[in-house]
Amino acid sequence: MNFIAKTVDIVVVGAGHAGCEAALAGARMGHKVALLTINLNSIAAMNCNPNVGGTGKGHLVREIDALGGEIGRNIDKTFIQSRMLNSSKGPAVHSLRAQADKWNYHRAMKMTLEDEENLYLIQDEAVSFYMEDDDVRGIVCKSGAIYRAKKTVLATGTYLRGRVFMGEVNYSSGPDGMQPANYLTESIEGLGIPTMRMKTGTPARVHRDSIDFSNMEVQKGDEEIHPFSFSNFDKDFSGKEQIDCYLTYTTPECHDIIRKNIHRSAMAMGDIEGIGPRYCPSIEDKVTRFGDRDHHQVFLEPEGLLTKEIYVQGVSSSLPVEVQMALYKKIEGLEHCEFMRPAYAIEYDAIDATRLDRSLEVMEVKNLYMAGQINGSSGYEEAAAQGLVAGINAALSIEGRDPLILRRDQAYIGVLIDDLVTKGTREPYRMMTSRAEYRLTLRQDNADLRLTDIGREIGLVKDEQYAMFVARRDAIDEETERLASIRINPTEENIEKLAELGSATLRNATPLLNLMQRPELNYDNLAVFDEDRPALPRHVIEEVETNIRYKGYIDKQMAQIQKFRKMENKKLSKDLDYMSIGGLRNEAKEKLMNIRPESVGQAGRISGVSPADINVLLIYLEQKSREARNGLGDA
Ligand SMILES: Cc1cc2nc3c(=O)[nH]c(=O)nc-3n(C[C@H](O)[C@H](O)[C@H](O)COP(=O)(O)OP(=O)(O)OC[C@H]3O[C@@H](n4cnc5c(N)ncnc54)[C@H](O)[C@@H]3O)c2cc1C
Numbered sequence: 001m002n003f004i005a006k007t008v009d010i011v012v013v014g015a016g017h018a019g020c021e022a023a024l025a026g027a028r029m030g031h032k033v034a035l036l037t038i039n040l041n042s043i044a045a046m047n048c049n050p051n052v053g054g055t056g057k058g059h060l061v062r063e064i065d066a067l068g069g070e071i072g073r074n075i076d077k078t079f080i081q082s083r084m085l086n087s088s089k090g091p092a093v094h095s096l097r098a099q100a101d102k103w104n105y106h107r108a109m110k111m112t113l114e115d116e117e118n119l120y121l122i123q124d125e126a127v128s129f130y131m132e133d134d135d136v137r138g139i140v141c142k143s144g145a146i147y148r149a150k151k152t153v154l155a156t157g158t159y160l161r162g163r164v165f166m167g168e169v170n171y172s173s174g175p176d177g178m179q180p181a182n183y184l185t186e187s188i189e190g191l192g193i194p195t196m197r198m199k200t201g202t203p204a205r206v207h208r209d210s211i212d213f214s215n216m217e218v219q220k221g222d223e224e225i226h227p228f229s230f231s232n233f234d235k236d237f238s239g240k241e242q243i244d245c246y247l248t249y250t251t252p253e254c255h256d257i258i259r260k261n262i263h264r265s266a267m268a269m270g271d272i273e274g275i276g277p278r279y280c281p282s283i284e285d286k287v288t289r290f291g292d293r294d295h296h297q298v299f300l301e302p303e304g305l306l307t308k309e310i311y312v313q314g315v316s317s318s319l320p321v322e323v324q325m326a327l328y329k330k331i332e333g334l335e336h337c338e339f340m341r342p343a344y345a346i347e348y349d350a351i352d353a354t355r356l357d358r359s360l361e362v363m364e365v366k367n368l369y370m371a372g373q374i375n376g377s378s379g380y381e382e383a384a385a386q387g388l389v390a391g392i393n394a395a396l397s398i399e400g401r402d403p404l405i406l407r408r409d410q411a412y413i414g415v416l417i418d419d420l421v422t423k424g425t426r427e428p429y430r431m432m433t434s435r436a437e438y439r440l441t442l443r444q445d446n447a448d449l450r451l452t453d454i455g456r457e458i459g460l461v462k463d464e465q466y467a468m469f470v471a472r473r474d475a476i477d478e479e480t481e482r483l484a485s486i487r488i489n490p491t492e493e494n495i496e497k498l499a500e501l502g503s504a505t506l507r508n509a510t511p512l513l514n515l516m517q518r519p520e521l522n523y524d525n526l527a528v529f530d531e532d533r534p535a536l537p538r539h540v541i542e543e544v545e546t547n548i549r550y551k552g553y554i555d556k557q558m559a560q561i562q563k564f565r566k567m568e569n570k571k572l573s574k575d576l577d578y579m580s581i582g583g584l585r586n587e588a589k590e591k592l593m594n595i596r597p598e599s600v601g602q603a604g605r606i607s608g609v610s611p612a613d614i615n616v617l618l619i620y621l622e623q624k625s626r627e628a629r630n631g632l633g634d635a
Pocket residue numbers: 013014015016017018019036037038039042043044045046047048049124125126127155156157158159160175176181184200201202277280344345346371372373374377378379380383384430
């Protein structure tokens with residue numbers, strides 16, 4: 001018997017990486033939020049790799065943090081190793097990655113949710129929507145409980161009609177032995193939202209004591225630790241104990257076992273219809289795709305401090321467990337490995353994200369938002385970013401305010417959501433720096449300078465965080481102005497100092513700031529010309545230095561962004577009848593009617609809409625605005 005258990009403002013289904021951010025955003029913006037999950041033990045579960053960040057993903061985490069989200073703070077509380085990837089390359093691709101103690105990560109997030117006022121955490125399964133006057137007005141649960149709400153956010157991850165595959169064996173299940181969600185898909189499709197099967201896979205976990213690490217390359221954490229959260233930028237992490245990860249390799253014998261048994265992989269047998277993540281391929285995919293290679297990298301990552309489980313990164317598989325055990329024993333150092341959890345692939349329902357607009361609301365079903373893996377993305381960070389935006393927009397909609405739409409030139413979050421809702425995806429979408437055309441301006445180090453004012457304006461960034469941000473921003477601006485105001489004269493003494501630094505002579509008086517653009521000079525070695533400089537935190541110095549050193553490139557990119565914004569600002573109404581616009585090709589008409597872009601810029605990114613179609617659209621818009629100016633219109 002169904003009953004109204006609670007009436008709230010927002011109900012969020014799923015307490016994974018997306019759901020946690022959505023619920024916290026709604027509650028912290030002052031709304032009553034019910035957060036449902038099939039099992040409280042799966043809160044912020046790291047079902048796959050025990051780490052947060054990496055290329056493109058680290059950028060998302062910093063942006064979520066800058067907007068007032070939680071993932072950055074949660075990993076700073078629970079990391080067991082931290083590394084800045086690509087630090088030898090340009091700042092646009094510097095990417096922080098931290099190994100997490102996945103159990104502490106879960107516990108810390110659960111505690112944060114339990115501490116949050118206005119947030120009700122409930123273990124129950126959503127089985128259908130609660131409707132009032134044909135509108136989605138909440139969720140009906142398996143227990144009969146109804147959570148009545150103005151807005152509903154679905155963040156169901158890899159659970160919808162989840163099915164686990166290990167060779168010939170497959171069964172209905174959520175990830176990691178969790179219960180699947182087998183009922184809600186029918187209601188989603190009942191609202192006219194198309195779904196599709198997607199697949200992802202994870203490697204085995206083996207017992208630490210059964211591994212011989214003696215011949216492996218040790219991967220150590222960085223001595224200088226960079227936190228994810230801006231709120232921890234002034235915190236001292238030196239002396240924090242870090243665990244080691246290890247690098248080993250598969251062998252030709254290992255590949256032979258895979259080739260001999262490839263016919264028994266669930267993919268090869270055609271049991272799995274879902275498409276897997278191109279950038280996290282299974283070991284059988286790698287051996288098949290890169291047949292000429294006789295070894296592949298394997299990273300061994302401890303899953304936590306109070307466990308001996310080791311995550312074997314790079315060897316996810318849907319082969320039978322018997323075959324897995326044989327091939328793992330052919331990996332260097334794993335000859336005697338003891339399995340604790342087998343590798344598996346999981347197939348689940350996702351929706352076609354082109355049915356969403358950039359606020360993540362379903363275009364044809366108001367009050368319903370979607371976030372995370374259900375939208376076709378893959379990864380904790382991608383999920384968290386969408387969850388934050390969906391939660392914020394559900395709250396803003398209740399407050400009658402415009403939704404938060406982040407553009408591609410403002411944030412990786414903008415790139416992520418625009419790609420998903422404009423292009424859709426047939427395989428799990430993973431963020432990478434190469435996806436962001438304006439990545440030099442979208443660096444992880446300046447996420448707060450790009451986004452914290454927005455987080456403040458929507459009401460998610462609270463006083464303490466905002467005060468730290470203002471102090472940092474002002475310090476960066478003041479130091480940049482100070483360096484610009486110091487002029488170095490071409491005196492003999494100064495020219496000698498430059499020569500000692502291996503730098504060319506000086507002809508005219510030059511601002512210190514300009515000298516810093518010379519590749520051999522930097523903030524630290526220019527101290528010889530600037531003895532009274534203020535003592536500044538490293539993160540301020542790094543920001544000032546990066547902005548100065550890359551000024552030329554950044555200016556060029558800003559010019560490109562101006563052009564981009566011009567097309568983004570050419571708005572398109574959601575009700576435009578593209579079928580009636582002469583000159584548009586049929587394919588373009590269909591695609592535009594289906595995706596309903598919000599701007600000419602977005603229309604130009606829809607596959608199947610050509611530059612010629614965009615010209616037709618621009619002429620049509622110009623004509624319409626001329627008619628409007630001349631009062632001709634549709635009278
Ligand atoms: C086997 C496996 C392999 C993966 N491999 C990779 C990888 O290689 N690379 C990568 O980047 N990411 C990988 N991931 C993905 C990563 O785990 C997800 O991207 C991330 O967890 C998605 O977050 P989410 O919040 O969307 O969903 P999840 O973290 O899956 O959380 C979903 C939540 O929804 C709840 N839920 C679902 N349905 C209902 C319902 N009807 N009622 C109530 N609660 C419900 C669940 O209890 C859970 O709390 C993998 C995941 C799995 C399972």
